[in-house]
Amino acid sequence: MTTEAGLGTRRGETDGAALTGADLTLAYDGRTVVHGAGIALRAGTVVALIGPNGSGKSTLLRSLARLHTPRSGAVDLGGEDAFALRPRDFARQVTLLTQSRPTPGGVRVRDVVAYGRHPYRGRFGAGDTDGPAHVSRAMELTGVAGMADRAVDELSGGELQRVWLATCLAQDTGVVLLDEPTTFLDLRYQIETLDIVRDLADAHGVAVGVVLHDLDQAAAVADEVVLLEKGVVRATGRPAEVLTAELLTEIYGLRIDVHVEADGHVRTRPVGRHHIRKVSI
Numbered sequence: 001m002t003t004e005a006g007l008g009t010r011r012g013e014t015d016g017a018a019l020t021g022a023d024l025t026l027a028y029d030g031r032t033v034v035h036g037a038g039i040a041l042r043a044g045t046v047v048a049l050i051g052p053n054g055s056g057k058s059t060l061l062r063s064l065a066r067l068h069t070p071r072s073g074a075v076d077l078g079g080e081d082a083f084a085l086r087p088r089d090f091a092r093q094v095t096l097l098t099q100s101r102p103t104p105g106g107v108r109v110r111d112v113v114a115y116g117r118h119p120y121r122g123r124f125g126a127g128d129t130d131g132p133a134h135v136s137r138a139m140e141l142t143g144v145a146g147m148a149d150r151a152v153d154e155l156s157g158g159e160l161q162r163v164w165l166a167t168c169l170a171q172d173t174g175v176v177l178l179d180e181p182t183t184f185l186d187l188r189y190q191i192e193t194l195d196i197v198r199d200l201a202d203a204h205g206v207a208v209g210v211v212l213h214d215l216d217q218a219a220a221v222a223d224e225v226v227l228l229e230k231g232v233v234r235a236t237g238r239p240a241e242v243l244t245a246e247l248l249t250e251i252y253g254l255r256i257d258v259h260v261e262a263d264g265h266v267r268t269r270p271v272g273r274h275h276i277r278k279v280s281i
C-alpha cells in the first residue's frame, strides 16, 4: 500500500516494534562519556535527543544502532538482544543517518540510495523485487529524484544530506535513527525533513529517534524529548515538561526563556548579551 507520504506502509508490520537502551554506559578508550542512560523508542513515536555539544547524543544513538558497543547495559530490539542479531536482520529493522559519511567519488545518486536496499539483496544483488520502487519513492520524498543521475561528490552539503536521508528511507525499516538530519539544509528542507519524520511515525508506525540542536524543532516534531547533559539523561518526557526555562538555562549555561503558545507549541528564546538591545522596527 502506498500512502500520502509515498512510502510503503509499515503499520501492522511494525506495531510493537521497539528499540530500547537500558542502563547504557558508553566509553571511548576507557573514557566514559555516557553514564547509565536509558531510552525507549516505540512504534509510531518520535523521540528527540537534545543537549549541549559533547553531551553524548551521537554516541547514544550509535550504540542503539550497534555502532558502539556498550561497556555495560543492553540494547533490546523487539525483545531480542540487538547485538546478538545477524547484521542483515538488524539492518532490515533499524537504519541510522549518521553525521559524517564518506562521499563515494563518481557514484550516482540513484546508486547511493539503492545502497539502502543492501539487507534485502541476495548474492550478486538479486532477489529484491520491491527495491526499485522503494528507491524511487525515497528519492521523491526527499526531493532528490531530479538529481538521480548526478554524481554524489558534485552535490552541495544540503543536497547530499537529503541523498543520505533517502538511502535510510529506502531501507524501509521499522526503526529510524537520525543524527542531526536538518544540518546543512535550507529552511524549506529542514521543515520538509521534520514533516517526513512525523509522517514516518504517524502514517507508517515507525519508531524514530532523532538528534536535534534546534529546541523549537525538537518540541514541534517529538512526542518525547530526552535531554542529555555530560553523558547523563537529565530529563525525559513530553516537550513542555522537559523544555523548561529553568532546566534549559542551567544545562546550556545561557538564559533561555520558554513560552508555551495557546496551541501548545513550545517556543524557546535564547537570550544573548545583544538580545537586550532594543530592535528598531
Ligand SMILES: Nc1ncnc2c1ncn2[C@@H]1O[C@H](COP(=O)(O)OP(=O)(O)OP(=O)(O)O)[C@@H](O)[C@H]1O
Pocket: 028, 033, 051, 052, 053, 054, 055, 056, 057, 058, 059, 060
Ligand atoms: N571517536 C571518538 N573518540 C573519542 N572520544 C569521542 C569520540 N567521539 C566522541 N567522543 C567524545 O565523546 C563525548 C560525547 O560525544 P558525542 O559526539 O556523543 O556528543 P554529542 O552530544 O553528539 O555532541 P555534538 O552536539 O557536538 O554533536 C565528547 O566528549 C566527545 O569528545
